[in-house]
Amino acid sequence: MKFKFLIAAMSAAFSFAATPAANAVEIDVASTFPKDMMFLGDGLKQFAKSVEEISDGDIKIKIHGAGDLVPALEVLNAVSSGAVSGGYDWVGYWGGSIPVANLVGALPFGPSPEVLAEWIWEGGGMQIIQKAYDKRNVKFLPCVVVPAEPAGWFNKEIKTVEDLQGLKMRIGGLAGRVLTKVGVSPQMIPGGEVFVSLERGRIDAAEFSLPAVDETIQLNKAAKNYYFPGWHQPSSINSITFNMKVWNDLNDLQKHQITTACRSSFLWTLTNGVPQQLEALKRMEEGGTSILRLPDEVLDALRKATAEVIAEERQKDPLFDEAYASLSTYIEGADRWKSLQSTK
Structure with missing residues (x-):
């Protein structure tokens, strides 16, 4: 299962050509995190870089840090209304209004990052979650996976x-x-x-x-x-979201390029999350x-x-139950x- 995910991510990255420059688009993405926050901000930068490289400059993601365009906890509403074209978030922020978001935001005693990745990309998880986002006029893409966090x-x-x-x-x-x-x-x-x-x-x-x-x-x-x-959070997902009209206005190749960049950044965070933590723990222990x-x-x-x-x-939410x-x-x-x- 894990290998299926990895192979799909790598093979897709080399499977298409650039689109004509006449179709070039720039998409503003408002983040719920400070622009330069370690790892969490890096995941969005990695996505933006991959989008531009894969599309040969046809698509550019313009990153806006928390509060630059809208308050952090208003990002999803802004994307839903079309006030902002795209967003980047920890999915769990929206669990109050989208219960199924809690499953991939942070499921207590839940799956490992690898198993969550397999389910969401290849096990039908993304399709179930999209049903909830359809009601908000939002396209959902799981582009960053965060490993187990401290309590x-x-x-x-x-x-x-x-x-x-x-x-x-x-x-x-x-x-x-x-x-x-x-x-x-x-x-x-x-x-x-x-x-x-x-x-x-x-x-x-x-x-x-x-x-x-x-x-x-x-x-x-x-x-x-x-x-x-x-x-509380053995694994979690940060997502890239798009206003549905913005997403639907993209052609099929552009959608494929963005989705492939999303898989690429997902894989990048899957392999870079844990190694950074041991040195940080060592420094903090030495500091008391x-x-x-x-x-x-x-x-x-x-x-x-x-x-x-x-x-x-x-019992309360049929879609949560299904997921x-x-x-x-x-x-x-x-x-x-x-x-x-x-x-x-």
Whole structure:
């Protein structure tokens, strides 16, 4: 399954010619992240570079950082209305209005990045998710995959479930609802505001991204307790979105070129995500950060709460139920394959 994805990405990149210059287009893309944010911003830059190279300059992606055109959390609405031609986001930002977005934004105790990649590109996942985006007049493309993240930064040690009660934590998606069940008050805060909120005590804990990304926004200077594992987000997707009219106005070759560039940037992030993290962890430890693991008691409580939240969501939203059933079936198959191939 994984090889199928990789081969498709590489072979497609060499399979077409450039379009005539007369059809050249420039597309403004508003990001939910600062333009130069490590890894998260790099993924968008990689996509834009690939689009221009693959189309031989026929298509140019003009990147706008968070807040340059619209506020970060208004990007999807702006794309939907046509105020902005395209967007770049963490899919989980839209889980409140598009429940199925939570599955690929951050599914607690969910699949690995590799399995999520296989399902979304080759297992029918993208087609199911697009049904939800069709209602918003938006084309959805999964162009960046983020590996498992840490559980977050805390201003105190977490030794029992009771230690979570009463905490205000920056976290979104389904994980926020899970944490509510164990007494945490989740807060949705844009990435550019997380450090100030944690450093000034407006929140007690924060989950944002990978260690190398967290380091660039200095979360290690706002709190000292850095917990693992990333139960809430074993993998996640950042997407490129287009207003549907903008997308439909492209010719078939241009659409193919953009989709191929998306696969290329997806593969780039899949292979570049983890190597950057070990050096960041080493630097933070040397600077006084405590790298800790959540106790099994806490993880067990979170796993139980996750099952409750998933059941509730499946009852409320038919499309979420369809997507979850599809993903679960795919994970079962992937797990069987992994078991058959295990040498342990």
